[in-house]
Amino acid sequence: MKHTFRHASLFLVLAGAALLARAEEISVAVAANFTAPMQKIAADFEKATGHKAQLVSGSTGKFYAQIKSGAPFQLLLAADDETPARLIKEGDGVSGSAFTYAIGKLVLWSPKPGFVDDKGEVLKAGRFEHLSVANPKLAPYGLAAMEALKALNLADALQPKVVLAESISQAQQFVTSGNAELGFIAYSQIHKDGRIIDGSYWLVPARLYGPIRQDAVILAQGKGNAAVEALTAYLKSPAAAAVIRSYGYDR
Known part of the structure; x- marks a missing residue:
């Protein structure tokens, strides 16, 4: 019995080590208005997955210019739905990855x-x-x-x-x-x-005023990245939705 327990414990340790080995740090451009809720979501995401989201906040217009100039962002959380669509059209965003994460x-x-x-x-x-x-x-x-x-x-x-x-x-x-x-x-x-x-x-x-649909989009540099895909999935989760609503957004 003790022998089996030791094997089980060793398996858990190795599994945890493997999870940490796969944990990644990703770069996320976040619309300034969404900074506070995203800080909370990113912290919860890291606890749940081990992945760390490095957040940079600013205006969507400036992020667009920086992305076009080769900034190393892997995911954009824009303050509109037009910028992600434009980035996809121009080849800087991953086709089919855009979704509305909040309505401001x-x-x-x-x-x-x-x-x-x-x-x-x-x-x-x-x-x-x-x-x-x-x-x-x-x-x-x-x-x-x-x-x-x-x-x-x-x-x-x-x-x-x-x-x-x-x-x-x-x-x-x-x-x-x-x-x-x-x-x-x-x-x-x-x-x-x-x-x-x-x-x-x-x-x-x-x-x-026109609806403020805030869309997220996976950028070209984040294509195929498991951590980026995990974060986009987490943003669609009930846990993230609860945080988003608590900050006064519709979802």
């Missing part, structure tokens, strides 16, 4: 309680100096913000107050630092551990 929501936010009302009337009143918006040419949430302003017939009137940020995370930084009194950011950015952070916000009605 736009909010107008200020760290000051009571500053932003729940109908967005603060925009019409205009009693502020600066409005932070991610560059619409680089960030899908910035494009959604400009679409909302146009739908409200406020784009021209507020243009002098708009401060453009390189990414949605920088748009939030401008507001947090006081360089802008309020700004358009992702709903997920005002969530922490499943709860809304301090301040005031207006959840912008979805009818005012």
Whole structure:
């Protein structure tokens, strides 16, 4: 019996060693708005599989340019569905690998309680100096913000107050630092551990901007990589879906 037990123990040790030997580190480009939930998902993924996802966050537009210039990313989690489709068409993404991992929501936010009302009337009143918006040419949430302003017939009137940020995370930084009194950011950015952070916000009605479908795509450098395929499968799992929803996304 002891002999059998020792053999079983040895098998488990060897199996664990083999798993660790196969564990890989992969490079993942993550849309700035999805940084916080992806950090949680990546940590859970590493515990479950042994694979480590090295995350780099930024604007989808900049990632596109970097990928076209040969950046060594293996997986892209974009803030839109157009960029992954474009990369596949141009041969930089793996055909058939794109899927929607989250559907984003736009909010107008200020760290000051009571500053932003729940109908967005603060925009019409205009009693502020600066409005932070991610560059619409680089960030899908910035494009959604400009679409909302146009739908409200406020784009021209507020243009002098708009401060453009390189990414949605920088748009939030401008507001947090006081360089802008309020700004358009992702709903997920005002969530922490499943709860809304301090301040005031207006959840912008979805009818005012185009759907923010956030797609992931395996890039050419990640083709055939078992760890990359494992992460894409994990992103589709109920465990990942629960994290994604806790940060204010639809799924």
